[in-house]
Amino acid sequence: MTVVDNIPRASAEATDAHGPVAELHAVRARAAAGPSERATEAQHAKGKLTARERIELLLDPGSFNEVEQLRRHRATGFGLEAKKPYTDGVITGWGTVEGRTVFVYAHDFRIFGGALGEAHATKIHKIMDMAISAGAPLVSLNDGAGARIQEGVSALAGYGGIFQRNTRASGVIPQISVMLGPCAGGAAYSPALTDFVFMVRETSQMFITGPDVVKAVTGEEITQNGLGGADVHAETSGVAHFAYDDEETCIAEVRYLLSMLPQNNRSCPPPVASDDRADRRSEVLLDLVPTDGNRPYDMHQVIEELVDDGDCLEIHERWARNIICALARMDGQVVGIVANQPQSLAGVLDIEASEKAARFVQMCDAFNIPIITLLDVPGFLPGVDQEHGGIIRHGAKLLYAYCNATVPRISLILRKAYGGAYIVMDSQSIGADLTYAWPTNEIAVMGAEGAANVIFRRQIAEAEDPEAMRTRMVKEYKAELMHPYYAAERGLVDDVIDPADTRQVLIASLAMLRTKHADLPFRKHGNPPQ
Numbered sequence: 102m103t104v105v106d107n108i109p110r111a112s113a114e115a116t117d118a119h120g121p122v123a124e125l126h127a128v129r130a131r132a133a134a135g136p137s138e139r140a141t142e143a144q145h146a147k148g149k150l151t152a153r154e155r156i157e158l159l160l161d162p163g164s165f166n167e168v169e170q171l172r173r174h175r176a177t178g179f180g181l182e183a184k185k186p187y188t189d190g191v192i193t194g195w196g197t198v199e200g201r202t203v204f205v206y207a208h209d210f211r212i213f214g215g216a217l218g219e220a221h222a223t224k225i226h227k228i229m230d231m232a233i234s235a236g237a238p239l240v241s242l243n244d245g246a247g248a249r250i251q252e253g254v255s256a257l258a259g260y261g262g263i264f265q266r267n268t269r270a271s272g273v274i275p276q277i278s279v280m281l282g283p284c285a286g287g288a289a290y291s292p293a294l295t296d297f298v299f300m301v302r303e304t305s306q307m308f309i310t311g312p313d314v315v316k317a318v319t320g321e322e323i324t325q326n327g328l329g330g331a332d333v334h335a336e337t338s339g340v341a342h343f344a345y346d347d348e349e350t351c352i353a354e355v356r357y358l359l360s361m362l363p364q365n366n367r368s369c370p371p372p373v374a375s376d377d378r379a380d381r382r383s384e385v386l387l388d389l390v391p392t393d394g395n396r397p398y399d400m401h402q403v404i405e406e407l408v409d410d411g412d413c414l415e416i417h418e419r420w421a422r423n424i425i426c427a428l429a430r431m432d433g434q435v436v437g438i439v440a441n442q443p444q445s446l447a448g449v450l451d452i453e454a455s456e457k458a459a460r461f462v463q464m465c466d467a468f469n470i471p472i473i474t475l476l477d478v479p480g481f482l483p484g485v486d487q488e489h490g491g492i493i494r495h496g497a498k499l500l501y502a503y504c505n506a507t508v509p510r511i512s513l514i515l516r517k518a519y520g521g522a523y524i525v526m527d528s529q530s531i532g533a534d535l536t537y538a539w540p541t542n543e544i545a546v547m548g549a550e551g552a553a554n555v556i557f558r559r560q561i562a563e564a565e566d567p568e569a570m571r572t573r574m575v576k577e578y579k580a581e582l583m584h585p586y587y588a589a590e591r592g593l594v595d596d597v598i599d600p601a602d603t604r605q606v607l608i609a610s611l612a613m614l615r616t617k618h619a620d621l622p623f624r625k626h627g628n629p630p631q
Contacts, residue, residue, distance in 0.1 A: 132170050132187035140211035149282060149304055150348050152192045152207035155242045158352040159205060160196035167194040168228060174220040179251040186212050189220040190245075193228040195237070198359045201371070204232035207242035210282055215245030217288070218252045222259025229266040236365035238275040240355060243292065243305075244282030260287050267294035272467035275362045279355055280305035280341070281348060283325070293340065296464055297358060297416075300331035300341040301351050307334060307341075339420040339453065354414075361414060361428045361435050362468060369469045370435035377409040379432045379608045386600040390477075392541050394517045394548075397443045400425055400475065403515070404438055407431070407604050413438065416461055421453035422446075426461035428470070432608045434615075437465035440475035441526070443516075450522045451482040452495040459498035466506035471611055474512040474527040479548065480520045497630040500525045504532060505627060509614035511607060514538040514594070519547050529593050534617065535610050536593070539600050543579075544588045553578050 135141060135151065144151055150158070156165055170192075173185040190212035195204045206228050208215035217225075232239040248256035270276055271294065278292035280300040284307045292298050292307065300307070308329030315321050315328065327333065334341035345351040363370045383406040390398055404427065405411035413429035423446040427438045439458050441448035465472050481492060503510070503525070511534060512527045523544060529536040538544070546552065553574040554561070564570035588594040598606050 128187075129170065135209065136186055136211050144211055147304065148347075149210070149244065151211065152209040152242065152244070155279075155281065155348065155352060156192065156194075156196075156205060156207055158349060159240060159242070159355060160198060160203065161200065164196035165194055165205075166196060167192065168231070169193060169224050172220055172224055174218050174252075176218060176252050176255075181251050188212065189218065189224065190215055191217075191221045191224050193224045195228075195231070195235075198356050201359075201364060202235065202237040203240060203359060204228055204235070204237055205240045205242065208245040208282070210244045210246075213246075213249060215282065216247060216249040217245060217256050217259050218249035219255040219259060221249070222256070222262060225259075226262045226266060229263070229270065232274055233266070233270050236274060236367065238277065238359060238362065238364065239270065240277045240279060240359075241291070241295070242279050242281055243284050243288075245288065246283060247286045247288045257287070260291070263291050264294060267291055271296075272366055272463075274365045275359070275468065277355060277358065279351065280307060280331075281351075285309070285311055297343070298334070298341045299343045299345070299351050299355060300334060301348055302326075302331045302344060302346050304348075306330050335417075336419045339417060339457065342417050344419070358414060358428075361430075363470075366467055366469065372433045372435075373430065375409045375430065375433040377432075380605045382601045383407070383604055384601045386603060390515055390539070390541065390600070392516075394479075394543060397447065399444050400440045400442045400448075400477070403475065404429070404440060407607065408436075408438075409433065417457050421451075421457040423448055423451065424454040424458050426458060431473075431604070431611060434611060435470055436611065437461065437470045437472045438475065439472060439526075441478045443477050446482065447479055448477050448517075449479055449482040450496060450499070450525065451487055452490050452492055455492075455495045455499045455525075459502040462499070462502040462506055466502070466508050469508060471509035471511070471614065472506065472527070473607060474510070474533070476512060476514045476518045476523065476526050477516040478519065478522040478526055479517050480522045494630045496521070496525060500531065501627070501629045503527045505629075506532075507617075507619035507621065509534055509611060509617050511535045511537070511610050511614075513603065513607070514542040514544060515600075516541050516543065517548075518542065518544045520545075529595075534614055535595050537603075537606060538585065538588065538594045538597050539603075540585045540597055541600075542585050542588070542594075542597070543583050544593070545583050550575055 141151055171187050172189050174189050190209050191206055192209060193206040195202060206225050229239060276295035277297045278295045282305055289307045289309060306325045306329040312323050312325055312328055331341060331344035335344035343354060361370055386406055389402050404413060408429035408431055413427040415427045417426060423442050425440040425442050429436055429438055462472060481496060510527055527533045553571060557574040561567050561570045585597055589597050
C-alpha cells in the first residue's frame, strides 16, 4: 500500500473492494475536512461559519447530496500546480428545505479565499444547470474574493457563464444570493441578477471597486462597510433585500423565504393550514385609519390585521419606506402585498418606491403569487430632483409591471387615491381583477383644495372674501366628485365594503380568482422602461 496526499492508496494487487473503499472514505473525509484546522479557526475568528456549516444550517438535517466533491483545478503556474485541494473552493449539491428540493453552492473562503477559477466555475455552472432542469430553487452562499488572478481570463469567462445562467433562470426558478463575506468587482453582478439578496452586517460587503481604488481615483476615504456593507445596501442603494446581525439568523430567514415561494414558475407556493378564521372580522380597522386624509398612520398595522396571524415577511423593509412590499398568507395561501405607507413621505410614490414595487410585482407575477394592493396615495413626489432623476421612466416601471402581470390582482382603496399615482397603483383601468374601497375613500385627479384652486380660480379671486369662497368651493367639489360612491357609481370600483369585513372579502375574492387564466399576445419579450 502506498501513501499519496497523506491518504493510504490501495495496492494494485488487492483482491477485494475493502481496500479501495477504505481509500474512498479517506479521500472523502479529507475533502470534507477542508484545508486545515488552522484555516477553519481563522474563519471562525472572523465571526464567520465555514461553507459546510452554512449548508447544514440551510438544509434539512442529513439531506445534502454533494456534487463533484473531488474536483480539482488543472491550472499551472504561480505555484498552483503544487496546491490542488479537493472541491477547488466551492461546495455544490442539493438537499431539502422543509422537504422540498433546493440546490445550493457555497464558496469555501478557506481555499484560495473562495476565489473563482475554471474548475470552481464549472462546478457552479453544473449545479445551476441542474437546478434549472429540475425546476427547483437555487441558493448561493457567497464568500469569495472574486476572480482567481493566477488563472487569468479563464476565471473571468467563468463569471460570464454564471451571469448567463442567472439570466436564463430568471423568472423560471427562485434564485437567492446570501452574502456572507466580500463580493467585489464583476462578482457582484451575479447577486444583482437574482431575485433576493441577503447580507450580514460587518462581515459581508458588495462593491464594484473597493476602497483603495476609490481613494486612488477620487481621493475619497471610506471603509469597506461604509462603501458596500449590509446597511448601505439595505437602506441606501436598495441592492440588499434583507440585512441581519449574524449568519444563523440570516440563513434561518432564507429558509422562511423559501417556504413562501414555489419550486418554479410552473407551480404555486405551498399552502399551509391556518387556524386564523377566513371570516374573522377586524373591527379595529375602523379606528386604525383616520378619516382625515392629512393624518398619518402605520400601514403595517392594517396589513397585520388582514393576514393570517398578523405574520408577514417584508421585502426591502429599510429602503424606500414610503411603500411596503411583503409576502404573507391569507387563509393559508401566499399573497404579495403592495401598500403605500402614509407614515413615510405621506405615502407618495417617488423614484425608489416605484422601482421597489415594480420589481416586487414582477417577482410575484413570475412565481404565481396573487397581488393585493392597498392604496392611500396622494400622488407622485413633486420636485426638480425627482423630475431630473427620471420619475417619469421610473414610475412607468411600476405601471408596466402591473399592466404586464397576469396573476390574480385585487386593489383596495383605503383613503386617498389621487392622480396618476392612483392609476399606476393597480387601478381597475390597468387590469386589476377586482377593486374595492372603504367608505373613507377619496378617488380624484387631485386633492379637493388643489382642484378648487384650479377650477374656481376666478371666482375665488373676485370674491369679497376669497378664503370663504375657497372653503365653499372645496366643499362643493368634494360633494360632487369626491364622495365615496362616485367611482362605484361609474363601475370603477366593484364594491364599497365595511373595513371590518376586508379580510373575508379579500379571501373570498382570492379563492374565486385562483383558477384565473390569461392569454397573452405572442412576443419574444416586452421592452420595459429602464
